Amino acid sequence: MVIAWLTFLAVMGFAAVTRLTNRFGEQRKALARHLYEQGVGEQQAGKPEMAIEHFRAALSYSHDNFQYQLSLARALRDTGRTGEAEAYLVSLWEGSPQDGAVNLALGRLYAREKLLDKTIQFYHNAIYGVWPSDPDQNRLNAWFELVDVLLRLNALPQAQAELITLSASLPHRAELELRVADLFSRAQDFPNALLGYQRVLQSDRGNPQALAGAGEAAFKLARYRTASHYLSAAVAANPQDAQSARTLQICNAVLNEDPFGRGISTSERIRRIRAIFEEAGQRLDACPSLPPQSPTGAIQSGVVPLESRWKDMKTRLAHLGQRGESGLADEVMDLVLQIEEQTANCATTPQDQALLLLAQNRAGVEQ
């Protein structure tokens, strides 16, 4: 009987408190919504600190609200309070580990902290996670963002691996392929970049961005003739493209001055070597070389300065092409390479850069 009475009282108490908490809960929710909206407004107005305060106040009245927590965590992360943002996000992630937005936010947080493994882990979670709306686009955006983050973190092998997977699963849309090709190029995977641009050009022949990209990629691959082809088209399509125009100049200079190119006569080869040698001498006059240094940076004693070596070589250059002087061309190019490297800080013209490339690439540029 006593227990029955106590149970009855407890049930009545539960009913009364439930009613009370429900009513109070509604008020809290309304208050929280109001504070949250204020916070969003302040965030949009560029007042993140005020926004954080209002998000926080909103959360104090609606502890479990996913959106409020996510907004607060993002605001905290964006203002550099990564520790607190992480606590919120990890708590959200523990509640719904499959949520794309939470995983993406965590990925961004760890990217900000330069924690590569965690960054990749949570971006992958976001890419394969659940998105309430427009999942394909959100996943694609997360993937592109991951590659971008990896490039910013200078994690080139990881970025290249992501790009290879991404390019294989992309729908065939020129703008996406172009974007991937650009990213390949940034990841210094020039063969794939060139292929990507070429795929874009198959469907859109005159795309100036693809032409420029293909030219740059070919240039990086030392395929100067191919580069010259694309860059010429790119400059023709977009005369404002200064970068392509400059690269094209270098390409043309390389092609015109290459002393090792196939199909040129011996006299032409000698002429080109002499011309290159003279240009290097002029550079040396304009930019005095540093004293010879060891690989550790110490000044080496007993090493002949470049100026003396250049003068010495000039006297020997008269014998270029003669029998018994077959190695002289290489010696000349070695000296040119050293001069160009020593005076690289003065190498500003396309001609200088072409010289450097020619000296580096003794086997002959692409024909």
Next chain:
Amino acid sequence: MNLFSASPQAGPHAPASPTPPVRKKMAAFPGTTLSEERFFLVLAVFIGVFAGLAVVCFRLSIEWTSIALLGPSPEPHTLRVLLAPALVGLLIAVLVIHVFPQVRGSGVNQTKAALYIFNGYIPIRTAIGKFITAALAIGSGHSLGPEDPSLQIGASLAWALGRRMNFSREKVRLLAPVGAAAGLAAAFNAPISAVLFVIEEVIGRWSVGILGSVVLSAISSVVVVRWFLGAQPLFRIPPLTVVRPAELVAYAVLGIVGGLAAVIFAKAIGFLRPRLRALPPSTLYVQPAIAGLIIGLIGYLGAPQIMGAGYQFMDQAMHDQFAWQMLAILAGLKILATTLSFVTGTPGGMFAPTLFIGAMLGGAVGGVERHFYPHLTGTTGTYALVGMGVLFAGFLRAPMTSVFMVLEVSGDYSIIVPVILANAFAYVISRSLQPIPIFDLLTRQDGLELPSLEEQREETILRVEDAMRPPPIPVLNAADPIQQANQQIEHASGNVFLVRLSPAGWNSVTRETIKRFASEGKLEMSLGSLLPPQRLPYLHPDHPLEMALRYVYETPLVPVLSRANFLKLEGVVSSQDVMAKYRVRPSENGAETM
């Protein structure tokens, strides 16, 4: 002093019984089919449920009051922040003086006093008054917390539920701590800490009967609170760093600083409280208002964080929201604000402010240490969390509770070593600089003399080994003939001799008895066959000396036996030995003097 003793023990030291003890059949409790013991456990669950419901309402009331008086997000430089605590302070003073005179203070001492003086009685009017006045005070920004009032409300509800149930006096006394544990557990959302605190600070004794009912009530109240308010903990604990052993020095420093802060806090309260109470009675009307005005001014000038319980700001401190300078300022201001609120008699608890001060101080100390030693890996959150435990140990002087509270709040066992270390430092420093714990100090200021559980803990216990002396020689055997026994005692001093029985047990015989047997011509008969069939009670050297008092008046010599071998006699103890030991008091330097 122990109010919860069970019936006198019949342990191994009692005379051995030839038959196993018969278990007494428990009568059904009136109105139920359960025994009193079991019904009390059931009632403990109901106490927990009702305490949980009350605490839910209490927390909602505080929040509602806070929104109404300070606004949904209190900000500095607003008039309501400046004025609300002062105006509410006036109202509270009137209520306390004219309507609810028993609601001053935190509630822990009142519960303890009820337990030891009034058989656990706390009027329900006090609970109602505490509910209203504490909600007003905390909601308006007075620097107090809801835990201690919840404890008292729970204890009062427990009494209200159990008073008409015809429980034995022992059970009636137990109602208050059971309710107190439920109230505290619900307020803290931490049942283990609540149980430990009540056992450590209120009851002071462990036993299965007490523990069962206290745990049941605490758990049921927490379930109720989580049902209504959600299961989220008080704080979002940031990822904690597991420290390298060398970094423990940093936590030891935190323990020292925390111990000193706890002493300052306790001394400030101990100094100001009697002086304010000694002022003319008319000033009692304005004291809470003045405290409120000063607190409001602090909030108005830029530190509204110190107003109210401040849990959300502890949470922020743990997440690096404040620079260490700000944390240190907040800790100092909170000590000031809480001292003012408390000494003016504003109803409210000290748990939350203690945690607040600890969190801020911990964060500040951690910040300073990392400034000078950047390689320290502990985060601000780690230091803040440890700091909470430090203040709890140093100020409230509940060392076990302080450790478990941090573990329960953090849910991370890896932090236990720094917590124990820092808490130990804080506790030792606080004890040496402030010998009387804060709750005992407050009790004595109120003119009461309740048992100090810390003093009891630290009291030197006299044991049997301190009073026993070597056994009288010879020790006789029950199988010895009277003639042999007579020869053995011929040249021995003393008048009483122990007799070893076969196969086990002890008896005693006097010189006169043996002489009488000899004169009666029973020389060939064995001593055992002539002695009455009884066995002496016995003791072990580690037994408390007070246990010997139960037996030394029944028999002239009580044998003290080895625990490993009951036939091995370690010594004997008589009533004269016990009395002589009690007359000797240990002196300051440890030497014993008469």
